[in-house]
Amino acid sequence: MARIGLMGCGTVATYGHLPAIATTEGLTLAAVFDPSPAAVEAAAAKYGVPGFTDPEAFFAVGMDGVSITSPAPYHAENAAAAARHGVHVLCEKPLGTDDTEIAGMIRTADAAGTMLFTAFDYRFSPISQTIYRLVREGAVGEVRSLRLIYIWNCHGKYATVDGRRVLQARRAARMDEGGPMVDCGVHQIDLARWWTGSEVVRWSSAGAWVDEFAAPDHLYLHMDHANGVHTMVELSYSYNHTSAEASPHFTYELIGTEGVIRFDREAGLFEVRNTRGTEILPTAPEKNFAGMYVAFAEALARGGSDVLPTGRDGLEATRLARGATDAVMAARLAGV
Numbered sequence: 120m121a122r123i124g125l126m127g128c129g130t131v132a133t134y135g136h137l138p139a140i141a142t143t144e145g146l147t148l149a150a151v152f153d154p155s156p157a158a159v160e161a162a163a164a165k166y167g168v169p170g171f172t173d174p175e176a177f178f179a180v181g182m183d184g185v186s187i188t189s190p191a192p193y194h195a196e197n198a199a200a201a202a203r204h205g206v207h208v209l210c211e212k213p214l215g216t217d218d219t220e221i222a223g224m225i226r227t228a229d230a231a232g233t234m235l236f237t238a239f240d241y242r243f244s245p246i247s248q249t250i251y252r253l254v255r256e257g258a259v260g261e262v263r264s265l266r267l268i269y270i271w272n273c274h275g276k277y278a279t280v281d282g283r284r285v286l287q288a289r290r291a292a293r294m295d296e297g298g299p300m301v302d303c304g305v306h307q308i309d310l311a312r313w314w315t316g317s318e319v320v321r322w323s324s325a326g327a328w329v330d331e332f333a334a335p336d337h338l339y340l341h342m343d344h345a346n347g348v349h350t351m352v353e354l355s356y357s358y359n360h361t362s363a364e365a366s367p368h369f370t371y372e373l374i375g376t377e378g379v380i381r382f383d384r385e386a387g388l389f390e391v392r393n394t395r396g397t398e399i400l401p402t403a404p405e406k407n408f409a410g411m412y413v414a415f416a417e418a419l420a421r422g423g424s425d426v427l428p429t430g431r432d433g434l435e436a437t438r439l440a441r442g443a444t445d446a447v448m449a450a451r452l453a454g455v
């Protein structure tokens with residue numbers, strides 16, 4: 120039984136990581152850490168484990184692996200602490216704030232002899248797994264073009280606190296950390312690299328400011344893969360960000376020489392159209408924390424993994440997302 124600690128008892132830990140750790144065979148939750156006493160106490164009480172606001176006391180409990188679910192600016196310091204204690208890491212995306220920082224995280228883990236995985240849980244969704252298989256089976260011939268779209272409001276621009284309308288803190292924090300491509304688009308970039316099995320050799324980006332943060336809130340990234348496939352990723356955190364009723368788009372389309380694979384989360388549609396006809400496939404959520412933790416349990420038992428996204432996968436996704444965002448910001452500053 121592998122003992123798992125968790126650092127960062129916030130939203131994604133509460134709905135995704137903690138329930139998955141608690142229910143995965145071969146894993147047991149050993150302790151939780153958060154600098155916020157209220158957050159750590161809530162998680163510790165719910166799961167009946169010790170909770171700490173001091174990282175040294177947290178690691179002293181003893182554990183094999185740690186899940187890092189703090190905001191991105193703290194991932195590197197949390198991962199460095201894990202490496203110092205010889206603990207393997209599964210870290211939320213974006214793995215770090217930029218590729219230089221992530222390269223340092225990879226070096227630190229390598230020097231400590233510990234494993235560092237990126238928690239790209241979208242890869243473990245039955246949808247993504249089926250697309251991976253269909254591409255390899257040639258279900259739509261040779262895939263030549265991908266359109267991966269996630270435009271939504273990131274829970275809305277405003278929240279109501281004590282009857283007053285205030286800026287919604289979580290969305291504001293994600294915008295300050297780089298915006299939608301850096302925070303969420305890394306999932307789509309990772310899927311494109313994984314599905315095509317091909318690295319990105321050229322990219323360009325364009326974007327818009329619907330809101331007023333430093334980073335663009337609506338971004339388009341075009342990527343050419345080494346095998347000739349082209350991927351377009353469109354991400355927004357300002358699509359209906361002030362509307363009373365939000366309406367997101369979340370779609371994957373893989374266009375091949377003999378048809379199209381299409382997933383539309385909002386429409387509940389997953390289908391393959393090809394020369395033989397149309398096959399409707401079972402739909403599923405785009406995330407799968409439980410599946411990711413099965414893979415983490417296996418990695419801890421075996422001392423390695425062929426399926427968990429690596430530190431390098433996390434680095435590539437952040438390099439492209441950050442590059443795309445920075446290029447658009449630089450063009451705006453230059454008045455281009």
Ligand SMILES: NC(=O)c1ccc[n+]([C@@H]2O[C@H](COP(=O)([O-])OP(=O)(O)OC[C@H]3O[C@@H](n4cnc5c(N)ncnc54)[C@H](O)[C@@H]3O)[C@@H](O)[C@H]2O)c1
Nearest residue numbers: 126127128129130131155158188189190191193211212213
């Ligand atoms: N994979 C997904 O589907 C998914 C979904 C949402 C968020 N995320 C990612 O998960 C991470 C956390 O997002 P969230 O929405 O849960 O944020 P959140 O703000 O709701 O929670 C973050 C928690 O981390 C704590 N924290 C702050 N500083 C810390 C530190 N130094 N060490 C440890 N914990 C610290 C905060 O007190 C808070 O409890 C981000 O990197 C985000 O991009 C992933």
